[in-house]
Amino acid sequence: MALLSTDSPLPLHGRGAVVTRHPATIRRVAQALGAVGIGVNHALSTDQMQKASVGQLRVVVLDLDVDPDADPLALVRQVSEFYPGVPVVVCAGVHAKKRLLATLPSPVVRHIVPKLGGWVDVPSEQRSFDGPDEQDLAVALRRAFADEASPLGAQPYLIQGFSTTEAIVGSTEDKERALESVMQLAAALELSDEKKRRIEVATEELLLNAIYDAPRDEAGEATHAKLDRRNPVKLAGDQQVKLRYGCDGRNFVVSVADRYGALDRGSIQRSLSKLLDPQRARPAPGTSGAGLGLMLTYGAANQLIAHAVPGRFTEVTAVMHVSGSNRTALARGSALHLYLDGAL
Amino acid sequence: MVKIEIGPSDNGGLRASVVGKIDENFEGQEVLKQARPGQRVTLRLDGVRSISSLGVRALEHFMQQLGDREVVLEDISAAVANQVTMIPNLLGRATVTSAKLPFVCPSCGVEEARSIPYVRDAATTHAPACSGCGAKMDFDGFSEEYLPHA
Numbered sequence: 271m272a273l274l275s276t277d278s279p280l281p282l283h284g285r286g287a288v289v290t291r292h293p294a295t296i297r298r299v300a301q302a303l304g305a306v307g308i309g310v311n312h313a314l315s316t317d318q319m320q321k322a323s324v325g326q327l328r329v330v331v332l333d334l335d336v337d338p339d340a341d342p343l344a345l346v347r348q349v350s351e352f353y354p355g356v357p358v359v360v361c362a363g364v365h366a367k368k369r370l371l372a373t374l375p376s377p378v379v380r381h382i383v384p385k386l387g388g389w390v391d392v393p394s395e396q397r398s399f400d401g402p403d404e405q406d407l408a409v410a411l412r413r414a415f416a417d418e419a420s421p422l423g424a425q426p427y428l429i430q431g432f433s434t435t436e437a438i439v440g441s442t443e444d445k446e447r448a449l450e451s452v453m454q455l456a457a458a459l460e461l462s463d464e465k466k467r468r469i470e471v472a473t474e475e476l477l478l479n480a481i482y483d484a485p486r487d488e489a490g491e492a493t494h495a496k497l498d499r500r501n502p503v504k505l506a507g508d509q510q511v512k513l514r515y516g517c518d519g520r521n522f523v524v525s526v527a528d529r530y531g532a533l534d535r536g537s538i539q540r541s542l543s544k545l546l547d548p549q550r551a552r553p554a555p556g557t558s559g560a561g562l563g564l565m566l567t568y569g570a571a572n573q574l575i576a577h578a579v580p581g582r583f584t585e586v587t588a589v590m591h592v593s594g595s596n597r598t599a600l601a602r603g604s605a606l607h608l609y610l611d612g613a614l
Numbered sequence: 615m616v617k618i619e620i621g622p623s624d625n626g627g628l629r630a631s632v633v634g635k636i637d638e639n640f641e642g643q644e645v646l647k648q649a650r651p652g653q654r655v656t657l658r659l660d661g662v663r664s665i666s667s668l669g670v671r672a673l674e675h676f677m678q679q680l681g682d683r684e685v686v687l688e689d690i691s692a693a694v695a696n697q698v699t700m701i702p703n704l705l706g707r708a709t710v711t712s713a714k715l716p717f718v719c720p721s722c723g724v725e726e727a728r729s730i731p732y733v734r735d736a737a738t739t740h741a742p743a744c745s746g747c748g749a750k751m752d753f754d755g756f757s758e759e760y761l762p763h764a
C-alpha cells in the first residue's frame with residue numbers, strides 16, 4: 271500500500287480534501303486548489319478520506335457522484351462529521367441541479383458547483399460531463415480565503431484589472447436608468463437575445479430585491495417588503511444601492527450591494543428550492559412573491575455569489591457566461607457561492 | 615412596457631400580438647376590454663423579450679381574467695418558454711401551439727429564432743432548414759429548458 275506523501279516544493283497555504291473518482295473533476299479541482307496555494311489530499315470515496323491535523327485542512331471538495339444513489343445531504347453529513355468545521359464545496363454531474371440544491375440546508379456547504387455539461391437533466395444515454403470550471407472555482411476560493419469584509423463588486427469575476435461601471439440607485443426611476451445602461455452595454459456587444467434576457471432578468475431582480483427587500487428599520491424589520499412594487503419608491507441617502515457591472519468578453523457580471531446585510535442562508539434556500547418544486551413558485555399580487563426574484567436570477571446566471579455581513583452590507587453578484595453559444599452557457603449550469611455571517 | 619396590437623382572427627376570434635417586457639405594469643386591459651364573452655383569443659407572444667418576477671404575477675392574473683374563453687398562444691418566445699419550464703402554471707389553461715426558439719446553422723453559422731411546434735423533442739424532430747444555406751439547423755439550447763418534457 272502506498273503511503274500518502276504530501277511533500278511539495280511549493281509554498282502551500284494549507285491543504286484541501288478532494289473526494290471524487292471522476293478524473294476530469296480531480297484534474298480541474300486540483301488546478302483550482304493549486305491556483306490558491308492549497309495542496310490536495312485525494313480520496314476516491316468518503317470511506318477513504320484521510321484524517322488531517324487540526325487547522326491544516328482549509329476546504330473539502332465533495333463530488334456527489336461518488337455515490338449517485340446516496341442522499342446528497344447524508345454524504346455531506348458524513349464528510350462534515352469526519353472533518354468538523356471545515357467548509358465544503360459540493361459538485362455533481364448526475365442530476366446535478368436537484369442533488370446540489372438538496373445540500374443547501376447544511377450550513378457547512380458554502381459552494382455549489384455543477385460539473386460542466388451536467389446541469390440539464392438529459393436522459394442518461396446522452397449524458398456527458400467534464401469537471402467543474404477550475405477558473406471559477408479558484409476565484410470563489412480566493413474570495414473565501416481572503417475573508418474580505420467589504421463588497422467587491424464585479425471585479426473578481428472579470429479579467430484582473432478590467433474596468434467596471436458603477437451607478438448609485440436611490441429610486442425606482444434610477445433603477446430603470448441603471449437597467450437601461452446595463453442593457454446598452456449588452457446591446458453594444460451584440461449579445462444574442464437569450465443572453466441579453468438573462469442579463470436583464472438578473473440586473474432587474476437584484477435591484478428590485480435591494481430596493482424593496484433589503485431596507486430595515488432600527489429594530490431590524492423590513493420597511494419596504496410589504497409595499498406594492500408597482501408603486502415607485504425613493505430611498506434615503508443611507509439606504510441607496512450600489513450597482514457595478516462589466517463584461518470582459520467571457521463573463522458579463524452584475525453586482526448589487528445594499529447597506530443592510532439582511533440576506534441569510536434560510537431565505538436563499540427557500541428561494542432556490544422553488545426551482546425543485548415549481549408549483550410553489552407563485553408570487554402574491556404586487557409583491558415579490560417571497561424570493562421569486564432570487565430564483566429567477568439564479569436561473570439566469572452561471573454563478574450567483576451572495577456575500578453578507580449583518581448590519582453592514584449584502585452584495586449579490588450574478589455572472590453570466592457570454593462567450594460561446596446559448597447552449598454552452600446553459601450547459602454550464604448555475605454555481606452558488608455563499609459568504610455569509612462572516613464565515614468562509 | 616409592452617405594446618399590444620389587436621385585430622380579428624379568421625375564425626371570428628380576437629387576435630393580439632404582445633411585444634416588449636412583461637413587468638409590473640402589464641395589465642392587458644386592451645385585450646380584456648375587446649374580447650367578447652366566450653370569444654376565442656389568440657395571443658402571439660414571440661415579441662416578449664423578458665418577464666420579470668412582477669411580470670410573472672401580472673401575466674398569471676391576465677390569463678385568469680380571460681376566464682373560460684378558449685385561449686391559444688402562438689409562437690411563444692424563448693423568454694416565455696423558459697419561464698414556463700420554471701413556473702408551469704404561468705399560462706393557466708391556455709393551449710400553446712408553437713414556440714419561437716433560437717437555432718444556429720452548423721454550416722454557415724447563421725443564428726435565427728424559428729418557430730417550431732410546442733411539443734416534446736420538437737427542436738430535433740422539427741428542426742428548421744437554414745434560411746441562408748438550407749442546412750438543417752441545430753437548437754441553440756436544451757429542450758428541457760424551453761419545451762414540455764413530461
Ligand SMILES: [Zn+2]
Pocket residue numbers: 719720721722723724744745746747748749
Ligand atoms: Zn446556413
